[in-house]
Structure formats: C-alpha cells, structure tokens
Amino acid sequence: MREVYKNIYLKELALPDNPLKYLNFYVIKGAEKSMLIDTGFNCEDTKAEIMKVFEELSLEPESTILFLTHLHSDHTGLAAYFEKMGLVIYASKIDGDLLNGSVDKSDPMWQNAIQHEFWQGLEEDRLIIEDHPGFKFRPSGHINYIPATPGEHIQIGEYNFEIIDLKGHTPGIVGLYEKEHKILFCGDHILGKITPNITFWGFQYGDLLGTYLDSLDLVYNLDVDHLFPSHRFLVEDHRKRIEELYEHHAKRLEEARQALRKYGKSTVRTVTKQLHWDIRSKNWDDFPKAQKWFAAGETHAHLEHLRALGEAAMEEKDGILYYSMIK
Numbered sequence: 001m002r003e004v005y006k007n008i009y010l011k012e013l014a015l016p017d018n019p020l021k022y023l024n025f026y027v028i029k030g031a032e033k034s035m036l037i038d039t040g041f042n043c044e045d046t047k048a049e050i051m052k053v054f055e056e057l058s059l060e061p062e063s064t065i066l067f068l069t070h071l072h073s074d075h076t077g078l079a080a081y082f083e084k085m086g087l088v089i090y091a092s093k094i095d096g097d098l099l100n101g102s103v104d105k106s107d108p109m110w111q112n113a114i115q116h117e118f119w120q121g122l123e124e125d126r127l128i129i130e131d132h133p134g135f136k137f138r139p140s141g142h143i144n145y146i147p148a149t150p151g152e153h154i155q156i157g158e159y160n161f162e163i164i165d166l167k168g169h170t171p172g173i174v175g176l177y178e179k180e181h182k183i184l185f186c187g188d189h190i191l192g193k194i195t196p197n198i199t200f201w202g203f204q205y206g207d208l209l210g211t212y213l214d215s216l217d218l219v220y221n222l223d224v225d226h227l228f229p230s231h232r233f234l235v236e237d238h239r240k241r242i243e244e245l246y247e248h249h250a251k252r253l254e255e256a257r258q259a260l261r262k263y264g265k266s267t268v269r270t271v272t273k274q275l276h277w278d279i280r281s282k283n284w285d286d287f288p289k290a291q292k293w294f295a296a297g298e299t300h301a302h303l304e305h306l307r308a309l310g311e312a313a314m315e316e317k318d319g320i321l322y323y324s325m326i327k
C-alpha cells in the first residue's frame with residue numbers, strides 16, 4: 001500500500017489469468033469516514049489482501065463506504081462480501097441494476113449476450129455462455145446499494161468528490177472528481193497503455209462508442225493534475241492520452257469502413273475478421289473463444305457508430321444483422 005496523494009492509498013490487487021494483470025485499488029482515508037474504490041475479483045487471495053489494508057490503515061467497516069465505478073467483475077467481485085461486512089455500497093443505478101441482473105445463467109445479462117452473438121453472426125463459432133469471461137466471474141449474489149447519481153457529492157476528509165457520468169465503457173460507469181485538488185478517479189474510462197474495451201450492450205443503449213467519445217471530451221475539458229485509473233500506470237497527461245484514444249477509434253472506424261466497402265453487405269463477424277487485433281493468433285479460427293466475444297462486441301460498437309453518423313445502414317435477415325455503407 002503506498003500513499004499516492006495525501007490520504008489516498010493505492011494497492012495493486014492481482015487479477016489472475018487476466019491480461020489487465022492488476023486492479024489499482026484505492027483507499028481514501030478520512031477522520032470520520034473512509035472510502036474504497038472497487039474490489040478486485042471474488043477470490044480468497046484478494047480478500048486477504050484487502051483485509052491487510054483494513055488493518056494497515058485501521059479502517060472500520062461501519063465507517064467505510066465502497067464505491068463501485070462500474071459493473072465489471074474485476075471491480076465488483078467482492079461487493080457482496082463487503083456488504084455482509086457492513087460497508088455501505090455506492091453504484092450507479094444503471095450498472096448496479098445490470099450487475100444484479102447477471103447472477104444466474106437465465107438473467108438478462110447472459111440471455112442478451114447469447115442474442116448479441118446470434119445477431120453478430122457468430123453462431124458458427126459455437127460459443128457458449130460458459131466461454132464468456134464475465135460469466136465465469138459473475139457475482140455470487142445480489143447487492144443492495146445506494147444509487148451513485150452524477151452531480152451528487154461524497155465528502156471524505158478534506159476531499160469533496162463529485163460523481164461524474166463517464167458512460168461508454170459500460171452503460172453506467174461513473175467516476176469521482178475532486179475539483180479543488182484536480183483529482184479524478186476514472187475507473188476504466190481512460191487507461192495508460194491499454195485501450196479500454198468499448199462494446200455493444202444492446203440497442204437500448206444507443207451508440208455507445210459515440211457516448212464514450214463524448215465522455216472523453218468531458219474529461220479532456222476538466223482540469224486534472226492527478227488521474228487515477230483502475231489499471232496499470234497513473235496517467236500523467238490526460239489530454240495526451242485522450243488524443244491517443246481518439247486516434248485509435250478513428251483508425252478502427254476507418255478499417256470498418258474499408259471492410260464494408262470491400263465486402264458489401266456484411267455481418268459483424270465478417271467485419272471483425274478484417275480488423276487489426278493485437279493478439280497472437282494467426283487467424284480468426286485461432287482466436288481464443290473469450291477474445292471472439294470481445295472482438296465482435298467491439299466491432300459491433302464501431303458499426304453502430306458508423307450507423308449513428310449516417311454512414312452505414314443495417315438490416316436484419318433471419319435473425320442476423322447485416323451492415324453496409326450508404327455512400
């Protein structure tokens with residue numbers, strides 16, 4: 001545990017078998033109330049690590065709150081455990097409800113994932129929900145939480161955090177901004193080195209890549225001296241990193257346009273195979289199953305963005321979606 005700013009501590013929690021490697025687990029210590037940000041995976045080692053932190057910083061469960069930035073299991077895995085310990089939990093209404101709708105195989109989260117797979121033309125890849133990385137680490141039970149509403153504030157010691165809406169990486173991801181000290185806890189909205197995954201969550205959430213880019217604009221315009229992301233290194237120059245992320249998505253959108261021009265009416269799967277992926281597989285058949293879910297979801301988000309821009313059209317035939325360029 002190291003102090004990265006006055007009364008703000010960071011501990012790297014290992015994420016076994018995950019390319020993200022670690023979760024940056026933050027504790028903000030106040031005289032009357034302290035706050036944890038996110039939890040790591042639901043596993044015994046992580047529990048033990050966090051218990052050590054409780055001891056080291058003399059935290060009391062009844063005066064500690066747990067703030068969840070978003071629903072992903074590397075951020076929420078131990079939420080139910082901490083609730084039992086007596087911590088009050090904050091989560092955004094959107095992600096909190098999605099999280100509570102992902103406990104059982106029959107829950108909306110997994111039924112939707114299967115529907116999306118079919119829409120995307122992945123049926124021939126024979127993916128089953130058990131291959132989905134999120135399913136493997138799904139929550140063990142429901143949580144009771146206080147809705148973290150953007151615009152509201154949480155006071156911890158000398159820090160007055162404003163909850164800010166960062167949606168894009170998930171439909172309801174939220175961050176904590178401290179204006180006076182120019183501090184931002186951004187979850188997975190902006191990461192150093194890694195490009196945050198932007199995926200298709202269903203038509204009810206609209207063009208989430210467009211939403212993500214808007215949320216990047218929002219942070220670009222904030223005064224931030226200390227950006228605390230949830231994985232890897234602390235980002236020194238948030239504007240420079242945001243410009244790199246804009247560029248990444250612009251490039252990927254151009255690849256998607258080119259694929260549609262080359263192949264005409266195409267499924268998400270067809271376009272996915274044409275994009276460039278940072279993965280050591282020779283070809284699509286070689287892709288690990290978990291990566292097929294991710295890659296197709298990300299491609300789908302880009303195709304939906306092209307559609308929102310008025311550049312692409314989509315039609316459904318026999319339950320499969322086909323995209324094409326309009327001009």
Ligand SMILES: [Zn+2]
Pocket residue numbers: 070072169188
């Ligand atoms: Zn995430």
